[in-house]
Amino acid sequence: MSEHSQPPESPVRLRRTLYAVPAYKPGKPAPPKEGVTAYKISSNENPYPPLPSVVEAITQAAQSVNRYPDMAVTALTHAIAERFEVPSETIATGTGSVGVLGQLVNITCDPGDEVVYAWRSFEAYPIVVALAGATSIQVPLTPDARHDLDAMADAVSARTRLVLVCTPNNPTGPAVREDELRRFLDRVPRDTLVVIDEAYLEFNTTDDAPDALAIHRDYPNVAVLRTFSKAYGLAGLRVGYAVAPEPVATALRKAATPFGVSDIAQQAAIASLEAFDELEVRVKAIIDERTRVYDALREQGWAVPETQANFVWLPLGEDALDFAAVCQEAGLVVRPFPGEGARCSIGETEANDRLVEVAGRYLAEHSAD
Numbered sequence: 084m085s086e087h088s089q090p091p092e093s094p095v096r097l098r099r100t101l102y103a104v105p106a107y108k109p110g111k112p113a114p115p116k117e118g119v120t121a122y123k124i125s126s127n128e129n130p131y132p133p134l135p136s137v138v139e140a141i142t143q144a145a146q147s148v149n150r151y152p153d154m155a156v157t158a159l160t161h162a163i164a165e166r167f168e169v170p171s172e173t174i175a176t177g178t179g180s181v182g183v184l185g186q187l188v189n190i191t192c193d194p195g196d197e198v199v200y201a202w203r204s205f206e207a208y209p210i211v212v213a214l215a216g217a218t219s220i221q222v223p224l225t226p227d228a229r230h231d232l233d234a235m236a237d238a239v240s241a242r243t244r245l246v247l248v249c250t251p252n253n254p255t256g257p258a259v260r261e262d263e264l265r266r267f268l269d270r271v272p273r274d275t276l277v278v279i280d281e282a283y284l285e286f287n288t289t290d291d292a293p294d295a296l297a298i299h300r301d302y303p304n305v306a307v308l309r310t311f312s313k314a315y316g317l318a319g320l321r322v323g324y325a326v327a328p329e330p331v332a333t334a335l336r337k338a339a340t341p342f343g344v345s346d347i348a349q350q351a352a353i354a355s356l357e358a359f360d361e362l363e364v365r366v367k368a369i370i371d372e373r374t375r376v377y378d379a380l381r382e383q384g385w386a387v388p389e390t391q392a393n394f395v396w397l398p399l400g401e402d403a404l405d406f407a408a409v410c411q412e413a414g415l416v417v418r419p420f421p422g423e424g425a426r427c428s429i430g431e432t433e434a435n436d437r438l439v440e441v442a443g444r445y446l447a448e449h450s451a452d
């Protein structure tokens with residue numbers, strides 16, 4: 084991470100570890116431009132608004148916001164347990180899966196302990212690790228933007244308390260395979276927790292996708308992290324969960340922000356689980372659009388890595404910021420990673436069309452010089 088926050092000019096003494104915490108750069112809202120509908124394709128959000136049945140659940144729950152939510156998140160936990168056939172005792176919810184991720188680091192790491200994960204991967208990883216005073220061990224992706232699971236296994240040391248496997252990987256797109264993941268897990272000590280972050284699970288169409296819940300049942304040190312923010316379209320309500328070995332799930336519940344998951348979020352998540360058949364139609368449409376965009380970009384000559392998520396990765400190197408500026412001009416907010424590339428979410432059809440158009444023009448202009 085390039086920029087670390089500077090010590091603030093204040094007499095108040097804060098924890099030293101804060102100076103090692105990279106600032107999270109949120110996706111900016113699309114700026115208004117006359118005559119052009121602007122699209123924000125920088126945060127991998129679901130472009131569809133909530134289903135009527137979900138809005139109804141939210142409206143109902145809004146009637147009682149004078150009350151605290153159910154701190155034990157009982158009804159949602161049971162709904163998740165039933166839907167995925169896992170015991171309730173193995174489920175821990177949180178304020179988005181990023182909230183659960185923070186809990187995972189807090190329950191596993193003392194200052195100086197190590198967390199191994201691929202890089203580049205999800206931007207929240209270095210932040211939650213640094214906040215806990217733990218140390219990130221970042222293992223470079225392979226040239227085709229995949230996890231290098233052999234190198235990750237090599238990087239696990241006696242200080243490693245937690246390993247994060249992001250599949251499909253944000254921001255590059257590829258997913259790990261079942262066989263390579265199991266081979267990897269066979270090499271990780273059983274006292275080291277491995278978390279499979281499946282934020283984009285529902286978009287993965289490969290035949291050899293890991294069955295993470297089955298793997299969790301087979302290994303005593305594997306947890307699965309999931310979210311309602313992407314395929315379920317509830318990013319604004321902040322709810323995610325882990326399915327973890329029972330003692331780990333118990334610890335996660337201890338580390339949770341009390342009353343963190345609001346009743347509105349709980350009810351919306353339950354309604355979304357009930358409506359998953361309807362949501363799945365949308366997920367399929369996003370996957371179709373992803374295929375269309377991916378094929379068009381490859382056809383243009385972009386070296387887009389395979390993507391099993393709801394975004395594409397353009398490996399732009401030093402042109403990443405320039406490309407983002409050109410997109411912005413065209414009313415598209417993408418997510419640049421300076422010196423590396425740009426992540427572009429699959430959004431509304433018009434946004435996707437425009438991305439293909441801008442990317443084609445950009446490549447034509449840049450291969451001419």
Ligand SMILES: *Cc1c(COP(=O)(O)O)cnc(C)c1O
Pocket residue numbers: 127178179180181182205249253280282309310311312313318321322323
């Ligand atoms: C979007 C995302 C999440 C989900 O975050 P929430 O806090 O649940 O909104 C988790 N992991 C990865 C890799 C993501 O990209």
